Amino acid sequence: MIITFLGGVGTVTGSMYLVHTNRTNILLECGLFQGKRQESYDRNKHFDFDTRQIDAVVLSHAHIDHSGNLPNLVAQGCTAPIYTTHATRDLCASMLPDSGRIQESDVAYANKKRARKGEPPVAPLYTEDDALYALQRIVGIGYNHSLEIARDVHITFFDAGHILGSAMVLIESKERGRPVRLLFSGDLGQPGLSIVRDPTPMPPSDYLMIESTYGDREHPEVNDGRELLAGAINHVIKRDGRIIIPAFAVGRTQEIVYTLHEMHYKGQIPDIPIYVDSPLAMNVTEVFRQHPECYDRETRLLLEAVESSDPLGFRRLKYVRNVEESKALNTAPNPMIIISASGMAEAGRVQHHLKHAITNPNNIVLITGWQAPNTLGRRIAEREPVVRIFGEEFPLRADVRIAYGYSAHADRQNLLDWAGPQSTANQATFVVHGDPQPAQALANGLRELGYRRVEVPTRGEVVKL
């Protein structure tokens, strides 16, 4: 078996690994690299291998940093089937065309500028049509089902508990009659997350590729988020304000909605209008509704308890379908909750809502996830007295509350707990999907557990097993 680490090493973005075993080329993940504009474009546009030589593509989950370059891969001649879970397939059906539209509009904007300078136009990385075409290649398979994708090469997906449909991937093959098992953790979830199950205990394997996003950190309890939400809701009801929650369209939005529904059902919060203002979040929420096979026991019990015509309370939501409805919210009566993309408030409709809400001390901005440096979300989270939105300055007078318990990723202790039981059987481990410091920290933790050979590969590195 030969593994080539093409992306998602030394960083959390652009996951891509090539696994060669038993004369079969498997592309594990085909994520979009996200960084500085030109570097990202070049890296995403050019693959470091012959796309026509790929025999199978295997995808762990729908997040764009794992799936987002599939349309480009297929457009560049890859005809291999793309294996993933059913729920991931359906999430991709919304997310990849959406990503194509973003690529097209990004380029349209850049080309306007180029035209003014007399420069020739550039092509988008891929288009919505490319994404729709790539979807035709996706083959959905269930969890815990071993599928032979080439002679003596099997793959099995196990629930990774990260987002709906997320999976860890076991690749089993025979090389000259000798069995070889490689386990890829995918993105591992945090136990106790809403809706999705806890990660499956680590299946036995010979080799391991493990993510390390939070390899050096531990999360506060998930419950913090719940109390924070309840506190924020009581606050805005008393003061006739509104809560703005910037959230990623996939995962976080549905989790917050589920938590609100659960708290309302248990009588912990009064009824309050919830607006979801993100067309992608709307479609994705529908996919969540259609995949009860991915729910944890708690979610199933809640479903049985509430009327069956309103699964997960998703129909209680008020969806904002167009820009006019979105603008109308500015003058709609309080209290209310608006959940809107993007999660770091860098783009999308949430910026309009923030612009109208942050100057009023009766309102709350609820931050539910990590905010990258230099984003509007980070500036608000750090309570800068004045923030810039659409080139204008606004005093930040709204209350800012931060719920960090919401991470969809396992933390350091979760990762070590998951990997612990298999430490002695393992022959080699590769720590991926993490910045250098958390990756090294996790590698050390694994060594302390008894893992013998633990490496933190660099981009382009090739290992023969």
Ligand SMILES: [Zn+2]
């Ligand atoms: Zn992910």
